[in-house]
Amino acid sequence: MFEAKVTQMTAYLLNKSSGTMAYLKLMKLLYLADRESMRLYGTSISGDHMVSMPHGPVLSQTYNLIVGDYDEGGLWGRWIKDEADYQVALKVSELERPDYDELSNAELAVLDRVHEQFGSMGRFQIRDYTHDHCPEWQDPQGSSYPIHPKDLFLAVGKSVEEADALVANLNEQQDLGRIHATIR
Template sequence: MGTKSTFKKDVAIQAILYAAQHVERKDIHKICKILYFADQDHLSKYGRSITGDTYIAMPFGPVPSNVEDIFKAVRGDSFFSDCVDDLKEYFDFINKYVLITKKKADTDYLSESDLECLDKAIEKCKDKSFNELTEMSHDLAWSNTQRDRAISIKDILREVGDDEEYVSYIDRKIATEDMFI
């Protein structure tokens, strides 16, 4: 308990496209940090993640595990070859790290609160350099996690100052939801 939520692939793809539409440089690092801060904010305010992804503590900060797998598949660096054509209808890459979007985000997949938190994260990250984003995301949640391991939802919530009662409530809520999926 504490690290897993249910990944929402279609929502995540639309969140990626939405973030990419609103930043000048569409590199993987920036998109991943936007998703992290948006998910963190949404989890704290509304009790659920936008993407449902699990964030891994990587050297340059939290990385959404399933989104990273999607990016690897599109780049041809993954065993997810069965869905590459479907994914390539949304985006591709230049030099393996810069995203090229092929469609606009379908915001019907994103709730008002999803868009609110994505907009806030985009504003927070859009003008930041690689190093600034890395430093910003090297928060306590990241620091408390062994490299290449999942960051706990509890630590993500504690990072934004949520009290222990709320942290435990959300952790139980997510665990209960996952039991019925």
């Protein structure tokens, strides 16, 4: 489910951007969408782990997909392709709402808002924006380290009590997801 959801998020944003985008910019748009979803709904869209890296905050497993660590037969490999100069592009065209079946209307609305607000920025402009406006990101000095959900919740204006409750809810969701995965 993770790969399908992130692929659909990526395709949706690429579709709104003429089908091609610098992967640094894409990574930031995806991060900002998850961040906004957590602010609004207490949960991310992708379900990915957030990490601080030298070029700002990223979604860990999504980063791996973007830089080419994927199965060609999977949804990412069928819908998304690598391009020269650190670009990614859509392999498919004419995607419509039914193609985004992993994404709710609320999640698509978050992607729309993020694209509207940040889609016109260049890759380094959006990178700098995340450095300056996402206090949960800390410069890892050439390495990477996790961004704890509580830090993100506090950064987007939640109180300590709200952040603790939201983290507890996320932990319960992850536990249920693991149980559900063993039943399949």
